[in-house]
Amino acid sequence: MTGTDTTPRREAAAGDLPEGLTRQRACELLGVSRASAYRDMAGAGAADGADAWSDKDERLAAEIDGIHVESLAFGARKISKML
Known part of the structure; x- marks a missing residue:
């Protein structure tokens, strides 16, 4: 195609x-x-003027950022287990 x-x-x-x-x-x-x-x-x-991220996405991103700032050595796998 x-x-x-x-x-x-x-x-x-x-x-x-x-x-x-x-x-x-x-x-x-x-x-x-x-x-x-x-x-x-x-x-x-x-x-259409709407935000591409929902409030739930924003909260999740903030939580991920918080975990990452506390423990810079943690990778995606470790952070996802902590959520």
Whole structure:
């Protein structure tokens, strides 16, 4: 499918999905990368003036930052176990 416009397929993968269909499987079926679908999801929130991060995301990022500042030697695996 080289040379074709993937925008409609990316937008479909980034949109609301039927129950039971994962984002990964939707991307596989549509032939688009998950990264592009997530990028479109983040861009859609920013385009309509909404913040791309939810309050829950902000709190989680702050918690991760706090753990990292306390223990700079901790990596992603250790921090994720602490959450």
